[in-house]
Amino acid sequence: MDVFYSPYLNFLRQTVEHLPAVTEKLCFETPAFYVNDKLFARIREDGETLVINTEERDKWIEEDPDTFYITDHYLKSKYMLISLSSVKQVTLKELLTRAWKNRAPKKLLKLFEENNE
Template sequence: MSTDPFIYLEFLRKTLLPLPGVTEKLHFGTPAFYVNKKIFTRLKEDGETLVVSTLERDKWMDADPLTFFITDHYRHYDYMLVALKTVSPDDLNLLLLAAWRNRAPARLVKQFETELLSKQ
């Protein structure tokens, strides 16, 4: 992906805001995305790293430790850092959708799946 934080933010907005129940607001002074008042991703202060909620952190980090990693701060949390310079858009889409699903209430997940099926 590009190295411009505004392009990253535009990608995040385009990907996440159409999902049911997603809102954007600042968290620690950076753009963050929530569902059901629960944060599931935010842009780090450097503008090049994303914090993402994940239940499969080890899988991602084992596959590409330069792109998916943690710092000591995140060791005991279900979050992972993603280097936006090196992540593929497809992987990022998968990761963001999984993060949203893990935080969204069942009714919103069902709404999303129904909308997805109606488009096919």
């Protein structure tokens, strides 16, 4: 699958567009989302898997190992993989917002919280 024609890409873009200072650029030649030049999510080459920053990956993996998982490459990082074909949209929105919060500077976090009270 050509990652740029992934059926999930537009949903991801629409989900993060309301978050302050999000930019989209390539990472490993696939679409990725950044805040303040810090990567928080990217689509893998298969177009069906999302790499996402998280502080709670063990919780998610334990809850649903068919949807949330890691490979050896991610063992020492704060990233996990998400099967986009099986994750619920509401869960994905929550995880993308949390990933953005994990990587955003305090100034942007404050702005986001003020605008979403």
